[in-house]
Amino acid sequence: MDRSSGSPDVTRRSLFRAAAGTSAAVAASSVTAAGAAADSAAAQGRGRGHSDGSGFTLAVMPDTQYLIDEGGSDPEPVRAGLRWVAHRHQKQQVAFLAHLGDVTEHGTEQEMRTADEVFRGIGRKLPYSVLGGNHDVSGDDQRGDTPYLRTFGPDRFAGMSTYGGSSPDGYNSYHLFEGGGRRWLLLALDWRVSDRGMRWAQGVLDEHPELPAILTTHDLVWADDDGMAHLSEHGRGLWDGLIRGNDQIFLAIGGHYWPCGRTTLTNDAGNAVHLHLANYQDRYYGGAGMIRSYSFDPARGMIDVETFSPWLREQRAARLAPLEAENAELTTTVDRFGVEIDFAERFAGFAPPVSWERPATEVLGRDTVAYWRFDRSGFVAGDDGAPVAAGAVARDLSGNGNDLTVQRLHDGPPEVLTFSAEHHDAAPAHASLRFDGGQDPNRGAVLRTGKDAPINSMGFTRGYTIETFLKLPDPFRGSHAWMGVFGWEGRAGDAGKNGGYSPDDAPCSLALSSERFLQFVVYPHNVDDDPTCWSHALPLGQWVHVAVVNDGGHTTVYVDRSQVVRNATARSTGITTLGEPFALGGKQSAGRYGQGFHGSLGDTRITARALRPAEFLSAVGSGSG
Known part of the structure; x- marks a missing residue:
């Protein structure tokens, strides 16, 4: 001066x-x-960093x-x-x-x-x-x-x-x-x-x-x-x-x-x-x-x-x-x-809206096991609100052959699964699926891998990251407690895991409790137990990104790239898969599906290692490799 x-x-x-x-x-x-x-x-x-990518x-x-x-x-x-x-x-x-x-x-x-x-x-x-x-x-x-x-x-x-x-x-x-x-x-x-x-x-x-x-x-x-x-x-x-x-x-x-x-x-x-x-x-x-x-x-x-x-x-x-x-x-x-x-x-008066849409090639890394999205790049997408046909295939864009096929549960009507143009602002694809699952009567839809898909038998002993975008509708009508978001099919008891909550549990699943808390349950290779992680209550009418990260020893759940508080301290190595399909939109109990998911799901990716938050799908320009 x-x-x-x-x-x-x-x-x-x-x-x-x-x-x-x-x-x-x-x-x-x-x-x-x-x-x-x-x-x-x-x-x-202050001090929080950015809330997303x-x-x-x-x-x-x-x-x-x-x-x-x-x-x-x-x-x-x-x-x-x-x-x-x-x-x-x-x-x-x-x-x-x-x-x-x-x-x-x-x-x-x-x-x-x-x-x-x-x-x-x-x-x-x-x-x-x-x-x-x-x-x-x-x-x-x-x-x-x-x-x-x-x-x-x-x-x-x-x-x-x-x-x-x-x-x-x-x-x-x-x-x-x-x-x-x-x-x-x-x-x-x-x-x-x-x-x-x-x-x-x-x-x-x-x-x-x-x-x-x-x-x-x-x-x-x-x-x-x-x-x-x-x-x-x-x-x-x-x-x-x-x-x-x-x-x-x-x-x-x-x-x-x-x-x-x-x-x-x-x-x-x-x-x-x-x-x-x-x-x-x-x-x-x-x-x-x-x-x-x-x-x-x-x-x-x-x-x-x-x-x-x-x-x-x-x-x-x-x-x-x-x-x-x-x-x-x-x-x-x-x-x-x-x-x-x-x-x-x-910026509306001079700048075009920012688009976070990214091609699949930008979010595939050396350890990507499977990646599914519901726009025309990986799916036979229809108009917003149109039913998704049973048998429709969501291709695994990683090229590893883990394609998902649509199956309606309990002979449910076509509207239990519909196309949607809604998406998380940071999602790579600007499309999602709207699931209308419920308990009374049980109804829903799932997308399942084929019987020979490589992911069915992967053990993930060196770690894994499973991530998806989801939104719960507002208002959130009906009873949807313990509805599944994703999981591997089968019974943990069939893998010799009898020390957890129930041998009828799926080997690995993400579900929502009656309080809208996320519950991630996994039966790992190293213990006869089910180290479980919990989130806070998810908001209604708002997209969130969820990531489950395991580093080969412990599991941590993230919501919108922020670590949640109730992560299991017990050691957890890998997933005891049984060679049964991976499914999106529900989870099994005693080897059977009840209700399906109620809400919207977007891009979903599985990586065979622990990713940092900066590598998540919600991080703009991120990849996994």
Whole structure:
């Protein structure tokens, strides 16, 4: 920040407050109209990660000028921050990093050499953007050659797959990255964008009219002591000249001023635009290399924002001095909060709906045993609501020969099994089957493997993952307690398993209790017992993804990629299959079917090893190998 650059009085007050050591007043203050309603939602979502595969994180690094200062500084906190982001990018947790400018204190050749060395430390491990701040450059983006441009000009980004291009002057750039199943546009604009720069930015938006856009710049908004942000003079120019007229821009982030703050303005299309100020150079150790993470969770309609210092986090908590511990993670309402966004509704004016549909080839791995889906790629699919004919075949798309054939139970009517276009948002196929099973009288339908299917006799001693998408109807009428979702046919007693609940149990099954709890029962090879896992009560009228994962020693059930609490602690190795068919839509007792499943089932996959949640069918772009 340049204190001679016409900063508002509030900035000078904040300097005095920081010098006086009264920063606790900021932590105690509350954010006013600028999105306070989202704070309670953020409190529930922080630290949870994304609720399904549709999420991703954008990392932001604000002003680092006091850490790259030839007069005496320490760039190690910046290195630590970059390492933290690069590591999580490699683990597909962070999609992109945006620096907000004022990389250095004076913009000299020596400081830029240091900055170059710091950023070169992460090599090609991380896609990122950098823009010029007033301590890096002076004047507007028509200034010509500078040490900054030679360090962070187009040549630096040309080798990155996310780099889209730069303005002719080289000081403004745009970047395209992927996250949550769609592409995003990020504009990195100079601290003083000229009219030429503005026209260039408008051209970029015009060339990518369907992409949601995030604008980053150095000087955008300043904030009151209570965290309420206001457009700066330059920010007003960006708002009037670029942001308000382009509905694509839904989030804009700047640095330069302190204290931090945020506000929400309404654009010309009548939609909300969130404007945030992130700058921590006034805090301990020049900001200690703070990272602000924006975790996008479309499934929850939320962006969770957190602020922390990876450099301080790297150090053992017991060794942190009080001032270090205070700054390792910031938790005020301007540093840790949530932004509520219905992404589909907010982007409806310019972006086509996101489709999670994926071909079977994208979800088949080296250990996939069977994969069934109910669209035209694997089934003779009919119109939405049309009955499924008895004898219809759902092909095993893994190629292993575990095809399923439709069988109606107890001579039930055709409507006990119908085609449906409904599906879980993250399901690879946009189709499902609607089962209308019931107890009074017993009715239903199942899809069974043939008598010679390889899966009938597999023991899975090295582990397994069985996953499916299901939805219970709302309202949930009738009695459906202990209806089966899937299972292997036969009696556990016929395999010599008499120590469990009953020798009439199926060798392995997933069912629903009267309380709508999932119950996974398996008779493994290693014990004469039935280690059983339970879930919470499943919601009505809502798709969920269920995965049963066994690592060769223990079984864990996941619902929507979250581990449930009542998982059996007893050791469990493999499944004591009897050479009898695997069935979807019901389970046997005493070797016979009673009622069938009541609800909808989608893509179902069986893998001969334990998968991580990031590999589940519900993880966008996931595979099993």
